[in-house]
Amino acid sequence: xxxxxxxxxxxxxxxxxxxxxxxxxxxxxxxxxxxxxxxxxxxxxxxxxxxxxxxxxxxxxxxxxxxxxxxxxxxxxxxxxxxxxxxxxxxxxxxxxxxxxxxxxxxxxxxxxxxxxxxxxxxxxxxxxxxxxxxxxxxxxxxxxxxxxxxxxxxxxxxxxxxxxxxxxxxxxxxxxxxxxxxxxxxxxxxxxxxxxxxxxxxxxxxxxxxxxxxxxxxxxxxxxxxxxxxxxxxxxxxxxxxxxxxxxxxxxxx
Numbered sequence: 001x002x003x004x005x006x007x008x009x010x011x012x013x014x015x016x017x018x019x020x021x022x023x024x025x026x027x028x029x030x031x032x033x034x035x036x037x038x039x040x041x042x043x044x045x046x047x048x049x050x051x052x053x054x055x056x057x058x059x060x061x062x063x064x065x066x067x068x069x070x071x072x073x074x075x076x077x078x079x080x081x082x083x084x085x086x087x088x089x090x091x092x093x094x095x096x097x098x099x100x101x102x103x104x105x106x107x108x109x110x111x112x113x114x115x116x117x118x119x120x121x122x123x124x125x126x127x128x129x130x131x132x133x134x135x136x137x138x139x140x141x142x143x144x145x146x147x148x149x150x151x152x153x154x155x156x157x158x159x160x161x162x163x164x165x166x167x168x169x170x171x172x173x174x175x176x177x178x179x180x181x182x183x184x185x186x187x188x189x190x191x192x193x194x195x196x197x198x199x200x201x202x203x204x205x206x207x208x209x210x211x212x213x214x215x216x217x218x219x220x221x222x223x224x225x226x227x228x229x230x231x232x233x234x235x236x237x238x239x240x241x242x243x244x245x246x247x248x249x250x251x252x253x254x255x
Contacts, residue, residue: 111142
């Protein structure tokens with residue numbers, strides 16, 4: 001499926017879209033105050049031959065559901081979504097790190113998870129086609145541009161996709177607060193897919209059963225659960241930590 005044009009807003013998301021080459025047009029509020037970020041947006045738009053025009057601030061406001069759009073918006077083309085075979089064939093999957101999201105429905109959570117996946121160097125993100133937040137401008141803004149930089153696969157059956165990943169040599173590790181095993185007790189240096197559940201009910205039963213391992217984060221305080229995007233970010237960077245430690249150990253001279 002090819003990417004569809006969506007609107008994003010806010011100075012830094014628009015700046016990132018111009019830097020990544022995904023912006024197709026930029027709108028500025030007439031009469032806005034100049035700033036270094038706005039100046040850089042204008043410079044990059046002109047340099048990249050991206051159409052740039054000023055419009056009435058009230059017209060600009062109609063594009064965004066947010067009251068804080070900071071006087072700038074851009075139309076961007078999101079990255080096309082892949083199928084499971086395409087994403088498994090991407091370079092770098094010999095030591096793969098994937099993020100699998102089981103019906104994440106809040107667009108801010110989805111955007112934050114895409115941002116964390118990009119920051120952690122994940123090879124891609126797998127989403128079910130149904131009951132997942134669509135890749136809208138709200139997701140693009142929350143992802144700080146990562147939605148256009150991240151390989152995303154959409155699948156009809158998430159449990160079947162996990163089975164296909166296992167066949168490809170990728171371990172699947174689900175996060176569930178009721179699991180007995182801590183995430184720190186599982187080797188995340190092998191090719192791995194981290195599976196994050198829905199904001200309310202967590203992992204669906206069949207998805208949980210399909211995972212090779214089910215782990216939890218240690219909760220020490222009175223709050224017994226974390227926001228899905230926070231939990232996903234912690235899991236991703238635990239994998240990053242383990243991989244850095246493995247590399248450091250391999251490079252350590254023998255005494």
